[in-house]
Amino acid sequence: MGIVPSFKNQVVYQIYPRSFYDGNEDGTGDLRGIIEKLDYIASLGVTAIWISPCFKSPFKDGGYDISNYYEVDPLFGNNADLDDLIKEAKKRNLRIILDLVVNHTSDQHPWFQEALKSRDNPYHDYYIWTKKPNDLRSVFGGPAYEYVPELDEYYLHLFAKEQPDLNWANPKLRAEIHKMMNYWLDRGVYGFREDVIENIGKVPEKMITTNGPMLHPYLHEIYEQVFKGRDAFTVGECWDADNVSRTLYTDPQREELNMVFQFAWFKKYEATPHGKFDRLSPDLHEIRDIIFAQQETEPEKSWNANFLSNHDLPRPTAFFARPGVDPEDIAKFTLSLNLFLSGTPFIYQGEEIAMGHPHFDSLEELRDVEELNHYKLFLEEGIPEDKAFQMVSINGRDNSRTPMQWSDAKNGGFSAETPWIKVGDYHTINIEKQEKDPESTLNFLKKAIKLRQSVAILPIVRDGSFKALREYGNDYLAFERKLGDKRLVYLANIGDKPLTNPLLGKKVLLQNKGEQETLPPFGMILVED
Ligand code: GLC
Numbered sequence: 001m002g003i004v005p006s007f008k009n010q011v012v013y014q015i016y017p018r019s020f021y022d023g024n025e026d027g028t029g030d031l032r033g034i035i036e037k038l039d040y041i042a043s044l045g046v047t048a049i050w051i052s053p054c055f056k057s058p059f060k061d062g063g064y065d066i067s068n069y070y071e072v073d074p075l076f077g078n079n080a081d082l083d084d085l086i087k088e089a090k091k092r093n094l095r096i097i098l099d100l101v102v103n104h105t106s107d108q109h110p111w112f113q114e115a116l117k118s119r120d121n122p123y124h125d126y127y128i129w130t131k132k133p134n135d136l137r138s139v140f141g142g143p144a145y146e147y148v149p150e151l152d153e154y155y156l157h158l159f160a161k162e163q164p165d166l167n168w169a170n171p172k173l174r175a176e177i178h179k180m181m182n183y184w185l186d187r188g189v190y191g192f193r194e195d196v197i198e199n200i201g202k203v204p205e206k207m208i209t210t211n212g213p214m215l216h217p218y219l220h221e222i223y224e225q226v227f228k229g230r231d232a233f234t235v236g237e238c239w240d241a242d243n244v245s246r247t248l249y250t251d252p253q254r255e256e257l258n259m260v261f262q263f264a265w266f267k268k269y270e271a272t273p274h275g276k277f278d279r280l281s282p283d284l285h286e287i288r289d290i291i292f293a294q295q296e297t298e299p300e301k302s303w304n305a306n307f308l309s310n311h312d313l314p315r316p317t318a319f320f321a322r323p324g325v326d327p328e329d330i331a332k333f334t335l336s337l338n339l340f341l342s343g344t345p346f347i348y349q350g351e352e353i354a355m356g357h358p359h360f361d362s363l364e365e366l367r368d369v370e371e372l373n374h375y376k377l378f379l380e381e382g383i384p385e386d387k388a389f390q391m392v393s394i395n396g397r398d399n400s401r402t403p404m405q406w407s408d409a410k411n412g413g414f415s416a417e418t419p420w421i422k423v424g425d426y427h428t429i430n431i432e433k434q435e436k437d438p439e440s441t442l443n444f445l446k447k448a449i450k451l452r453q454s455v456a457i458l459p460i461v462r463d464g465s466f467k468a469l470r471e472y473g474n475d476y477l478a479f480e481r482k483l484g485d486k487r488l489v490y491l492a493n494i495g496d497k498p499l500t501n502p503l504l505g506k507k508v509l510l511q512n513k514g515e516q517e518t519l520p521p522f523g524m525i526l527v528e529d
Pocket of ligand 1: 061064065195237311312
């Protein structure tokens with residue numbers, strides 16, 4: 001076997017910096033806070049940290065609206081702090097992955113400010129303008145075009161109106177982005193999570209937003225201009241990628257991305273009139289089948305990014321909640337599943353302690369532009385206020401963006417100051433408590449990562465084949481990982497009733513409910529065969 005590319009060896013931990021740890025007591029998490037907690041992060045056994053955007057931003061969309069790609073936002077510190085973070089992380093064998101938000105900028109970015117000055121301004125063509133807007137809708141609600149009276153033109157924004165879309169057809173813009181990416185890689189970062197990257201080849205006049213004809217040429221060009229010859233990490237956020245289109249990104253021969261986040265398992269629950277805001281309960285059987293199909297499709301041309309949680313999604317403990325089931329069992333199941341599937345596992349901050357949703361009481365507690373925009377739209381539609389509030393507060397993104405619950409101290413030990421967003425139930429769930437409890441989700445995760453990354457097991461998990469095992473019955477989620485004569489079997493109960501454990505007597509490597517003849521719902525077991 002040839003040299004294993006480094007991206008295949010990682011276990012990635014995602015940080016939402018606003019809510020991770022407050023290092024300067026202003027109620028907002030920051031880079032100093034992350035540095036202070038690097039020993040904690042390293043103690044999990046993860047190998048890389050993806051940080052959601054930390055660059056200059058007016059925070060109309062939580063920092064996904066960047067106004068300067070070269071400067072850390074003062075809320076998070078400064079560039080020296082980022083250098084320190086890279087350096088301190090490296091000392092602990094942790095690599096830093098930045099969030100690359102290049103489908104759009106903030107409307108406060110100097111490029112856009114210039115673009116607004118006149119149609120002849122050289123930066124005008126960095127953005128997408130039209131005289132004739134069509135019916136394209138913004139992901140955050142409302143039309144995707146905004147009128148600028150001074151120019152008598154509309155600009156495109158697939159997200160908030162403060163997030164104008166960049167014009168990737170302009171080679172000057174593309175060169176600017178390549179330059180910026182090289183700058184950060186040269187400064188020591190390991191790679192990028194590429195925000196809504198599937199949108200960069202859009203053809204808005206034809207209503208094409210994802211998978212436009214130039215998407216893949218642009219991605220290959222990035223590879224040529226930025227990644228070629230480097231050992232770097234790339235994961236694209238691709239909501240529309242399916243098992244056919246994903247290999248266009250990931251086939252190593254094509255030289256585009258290492259892997260993409262596929263959302264089919266979640267999007268299934270958005271296919272209602274109000275999308276995720278009237279979400280149905282997820283069916284784990286369907287989700288299993290979707291994930292297994294991903295695993296089984298053209299493994300030689302694809303590498304999976306395994307995740308069930310991030311800053312845009314509900315917490316798995318809430319999404320998969322069932323009466324009578326301990327959220328910690330759900331968390332142990334989702335975490336272990338992602339660790340032993342084929343691909344690179346991603347863990348989102350708080351997932352390691354089974355954090356749940358905070359329960360918002362009033363509109364004033366909500367922060368997310370997507371929730372607030374949709375709330376207004378729902379009222380316009382005639383939905384009563386209390387129902388509209390429930391729809392956005394129960395299903396919105398703020399739920400997974402609340403501060404990390406470090407301890408039982410004030411504000412969960414996140415900050416001495418009032419946090420920028422409500423804190424969840426830190427008395428019941430916090431890191432300090434879980435560190436002391438050998439049965440906690442936190443200690444389970446540490447054990448699971450250590451096992452996965454061990455010399456004996458890593459080759460099987462990384463290089464071994466994946467095979468779905470359907471013979472046990474529909475309520476089992478079971479699969480085999482095999483390399484040479486070594487075989488691992490992962491099995492979990494995704495039904496509502498206890499099931500017999502067909503692997504009793506085998507060599508148990510990991511289990512979330514202790515040695516048992518039956519597996520309760522969400523009970524999982526990993527054996528060596
Ligand atoms: C991605 C981000 C999300 C953001 C959006 C627009 O989906 O994960 O948080 O709102 O892109 O940048």
